[in-house]
Amino acid sequence: MRVSRSRGRLWLGILIPVAALLVARDGPTTTNKVPAEITPAGPAVLWRDPVDIRTRDLYYGAGGKLHEPQGPYKFLNEDTQASSPKFEIEGGGGVKWKAKLGVEVRPEIAASRLLWAVGYFANEDYFVPELPVENMPHLQRGNRWVHNGVARDVRLKRHAGDERKLGTWSWRQSPFTGTREWYGLRVLMAVMNNWDLKDVNNSIYQVTGPNPEQHYLVSDLGASFGTTGLNRDAKGSLAEYRKSKWLIGVTGGLVDFNVPSAPGANWIFDVPEMTHRLGLEWIGRRIPVEHARWVGSLLARLSPDQLRDAFRAGGYSPAESEEFCQLVTERIRELNSL
Numbered sequence: 295m296r297v298s299r300s301r302g303r304l305w306l307g308i309l310i311p312v313a314a315l316l317v318a319r320d321g322p323t324t325t326n327k328v329p330a331e332i333t334p335a336g337p338a339v340l341w342r343d344p345v346d347i348r349t350r351d352l353y354y355g356a357g358g359k360l361h362e363p364q365g366p367y368k369f370l371n372e373d374t375q376a377s378s379p380k381f382e383i384e385g386g387g388g389v390k391w392k393a394k395l396g397v398e399v400r401p402e403i404a405a406s407r408l409l410w411a412v413g414y415f416a417n418e419d420y421f422v423p424e425l426p427v428e429n430m431p432h433l434q435r436g437n438r439w440v441h442n443g444v445a446r447d448v449r450l451k452r453h454a455g456d457e458r459k460l461g462t463w464s465w466r467q468s469p470f471t472g473t474r475e476w477y478g479l480r481v482l483m484a485v486m487n488n489w490d491l492k493d494v495n496n497s498i499y500q501v502t503g504p505n506p507e508q509h510y511l512v513s514d515l516g517a518s519f520g521t522t523g524l525n526r527d528a529k530g531s532l533a534e535y536r537k538s539k540w541l542i543g544v545t546g547g548l549v550d551f552n553v554p555s556a557p558g559a560n561w562i563f564d565v566p567e568m569t570h571r572l573g574l575e576w577i578g579r580r581i582p583v584e585h586a587r588w589v590g591s592l593l594a595r596l597s598p599d600q601l602r603d604a605f606r607a608g609g610y611s612p613a614e615s616e617e618f619c620q621l622v623t624e625r626i627r628e629l630n631s632l
Contacts, residue, residue: 334460336506338498340468341475344413347595352407353603357418363391363450368428372435378516379436383427383450393425394449395436398516400608401530403449404618405486405515407604412592414479415499415511418452421609425450447609460498463510465491465577470510477585478592479512484540484551484578485593485625489524490517491554491574519618523555524571532614536621541628549586549632551578583632590629598623 344350354362364386373380379395394402399421406416423446430443439446470476483491495514501507519535520528528534542550557564557571598619605615 334498334500334508336501336508338469338508338510339415340470340473340479340510341413342415344411344592347411347413347592348597350411350600351603352411352596352600353607355403355407355419355607356410356416357420357452361418361452363420363422363452364389365426366428367391367425369430372431372433374434379433379439381433381436385450390453391450392453393427393445394451394516395439395445395447397527397529398514399447399449399530400610401486401518401520402514402516403608404530404605404610405488405518407607408486408593408622409482409512409515411596411600411604412482412589414482415509417511417513418454420450420452421607422448422450423609456503457499457501457509460500460508462494463496463498464493465496468510474585474588477581478589480577480581481551481586481589481629483512484553485589485622485629486515486518487520487522487535487538487540487553488512488515488518489522489554489574490514491577521555522553524557524561524567530608532610532617536617540625544583544632547583548580549583550580553578586629586632590626590632593622593626594630 351358367383367385370382370384370390373382373392376394378398381393383391383393385391403419403421406419410416425445425448427443427445430440430445433440436445439448465480468476491512495512497511497513499509499511501509517529520531520538521534522538522540525534539552542552544550554571554574554577556575557568561568561571601619601622602612602615605618606612610618
């Protein structure tokens with residue numbers, strides 16, 4: 295339901311306090327979810343020192359050019375449970391990929407590059423402007439991006455042979471709660487305007503081999519580089535990112551970010567959604583300044599060319615990549631001047 299701005303503010307003044315009470319009383323209790331039949335092996339890891347940060351290739355990202363997708367591609371099945379249109383394919387060499395369509399494709403790839411650049415884990419994601427797929431059926435969702443068996447503007451996520459997804463992890467309760475790296479990841483979500491910080495978007499992967507370990511990462515980054523709060527149509531929007539207010543201020547050595555922010559007035563009558571979103575606002579609040587500066591110092595080691603490459607990797611035009619680079623650079627300066 296759409297409401298006028300003035301009426302929306304009135305209702306927000308009434309409903310937000312009510313929702314806040316519900317959050318305080320029945321706040322998120324999600325804990326890490328790992329299937330009972332899987333026994334994790336090795337240490338849990340959230341971040342690793344990116345000693346080569348100045349030479350990291352942000353165009354190809356975590357997978358590098360070596361793991362760049364190769365055809366031919368064969369359709370396997372459609373994922374009808376995800377929020378975005380997705381389907382599984384098999385590429386050259388028998389490598390399996392999950393294809394994603396829609397507005398989340400470009401921002402997700404760019405965001406994954408920045409996370410990986412400063413030492414956090416990220417999926418091996420690649421942008422493919424045109425993806426010919428053998429035996430491509432009529433999809434239940436996403437056919438607007440498919441024509442004559444060719445999918446357009448696709449994110450391909452590689453299924454690595456040496457890792458298996460264990461489950462999800464909780465922002466509130468994880469092995470890293472209270473650490474510098476945990477706070478730093480929250481800061482990065484604010485830098486990128488990633489407002490969709492549901493626990494289900496966090497993944498744990500078991501890495502096998504001679505040195506097994508569990509990698510904790512934010513695996514769904516599609517709501518980045520747009521608005522600061524719930525807006526499913528503005529993900530990856532340069533115009534929205536440009537005009538957004540991401541930083542609230544510093545009080546007593548703690549910095550508050552405006553990411554994620556409260557939903558707009560058009561969501562006031564969806565009390566469950568409003569309550570849920572208000573319950574995520576804490577992720578961007580009360581972060582020690584020293585940890586925000588730490589992330590800023592890592593990001594500041596990236597060159598303008600590296601930042602441009604992160605957005606080019608997501609399929610943004612040279613002009614868009616340049617402006618995103620400038621905007622992110624300004625946010626990095628703000629972090630380091632806190």
